[in-house]
Amino acid sequence: MSVHQFQPDLPAPSNTVGPITWAKKHLFSSIFNSLMTIVLAFIVINSLWAVLNWAFLNADWVGTTRDACSREGACWVFISVRFEQFMFGFYPEAELWRAKLFFGLLAVFVALLAYEHTPKKFIIWLVFVNIFPFFATGLLYGGILGLEVVDTHLWGGLLITLVIAIVGIVVSLPIGVMLALGRRSEMPIIRSICTLYIEIWRGVPLITVLFMASVMLPLFLSHGSELDKLLRALIGVVMFSAAYMAEVVRGGLQAIPKGQYEAADALGLSYWKKITFIIMPQALKITIPSIVNTFIGLFKDTSLVLIIGMFDVLGIGQAANTDPEWLGFSTESYVFVALVFWVFCFSMSRYSIFLEDKLNTGHKR
CATH class of the missing domain: 1.10.3720.10 (MetI-like)
Structure with missing residues (x-):
């Protein structure tokens, strides 16, 4: 008595899977849906092209004065x-290093707390909540350790x-x-x-x-x-x-x-x-x-x-x-x-x- 051998599963028919089949089912399933898809695609593509053209292709990126903005796009x-x-x-420009240091330390804390495998994350959180605010206040406002006072206004x-x-x-x-x-x-x-x-x-x-x-x-x-x-x-x-x-x-x-x-x-x-x-x-x-x-x-x-x-x-x-x-x-x-x-x-x-x-x-x- 022979033992029945199961054959491997056959792949799904090509006319039931894939992006073309999905488009036929969801975008071109009827004449009305096909017309709406074409009209909306035309509007979206034209809008995206206009934004791309303004923001990147015809934009001005380099310069220091208004005269550098000579094209029709955005003036970055x-x-x-x-x-x-x-x-x-x-x-104050001379004290900007303090604000930049604050941004840098904040980014480091956020990255360490967001990363799933950071060791001793609870201790880092305690430092961030209990110590960092006072350090940041002294750093930004000054008046300690010889730092010039920068008023909050x-x-x-x-x-x-x-x-x-x-x-x-x-x-x-x-x-x-x-x-x-x-x-x-x-x-x-x-x-x-x-x-x-x-x-x-x-x-x-x-x-x-x-x-x-x-x-x-x-x-x-x-x-x-x-x-x-x-x-x-x-x-x-x-x-x-x-x-x-x-x-x-x-x-x-x-x-x-x-x-x-x-x-x-x-x-x-x-x-x-x-x-x-x-x-x-x-x-x-x-x-x-x-x-x-x-x-x-x-x-x-x-x-x-x-x-x-x-x-x-x-x-x-x-x-x-x-x-x-x-x-x-x-x-x-x-x-x-x-x-x-x-x-x-x-x-x-x-x-x-x-x-x-x-x-x-x-x-x-």
Whole structure:
């Protein structure tokens, strides 16, 4: 009796796989779909060609004056001449090495924390959160170790954008977590205070908060005392962002099954051990997309500090557009600013997707 031999699987028919088959099925499945595909492809190709032609093929890249912009495309010479101002604002040229060192150290910390296999990442995170802010403050502001004092009204560009965004993100998250826990507390006073705080701050726009921090807050201080304008803006941004972060975290806490709380209680864990080791890690994992979305919104909202006289990267762009020697190149300015914001926001978005995949425990749908 012969044993049946299974033959290897045959490849799928050529008329069922491949890009041509996909196009026939999705783009040219009917006369109407074929016409729409052709029309839309024509519009997209023409639009992309116009952008490519303006931004690269007919653009001017090299030069130091307006006379270098003689072609019909974009004048990136304008951006290159103003590049340091876009990055650092009006920071003194002789002290720019301090701002550049800050950018470099920040990039190193972000790279080490983002890289999955970095050893002793927790220690690096503690240094970044607890030591680096004080070092960066002393480095940028000066007044120590013989460094010349650079007042914050000279800071600007991407420097001020990153300072406000990083402080707002790092500080608002733990405050938001505590507010979320307080709003779910069984103690009526704590719950009422946290709820009142969240609802008040969520009920006013950020621009109003910045006005209050810049104009009204000094009126409540004792005579002769004055807070730096940047510090006042940071306080307003943190308090505003913490309210939104609290609601994001509260949503994660409510998504945790009741059995997780009961299991932690059955193990005899204290309240803080239950929250620290059982509940909060799960809640934060669930809310990663919402947390990052809040961070992205906060990063873009930093441009509102222009209202109180602080020139972030967008403010520097608008100021550069009023220079009589470079009138007519506002498009290049706004495109460059938009690109800067897009790079940072897209990077945060992709890193959140990486974290979701890394922390996925098989419950994704």
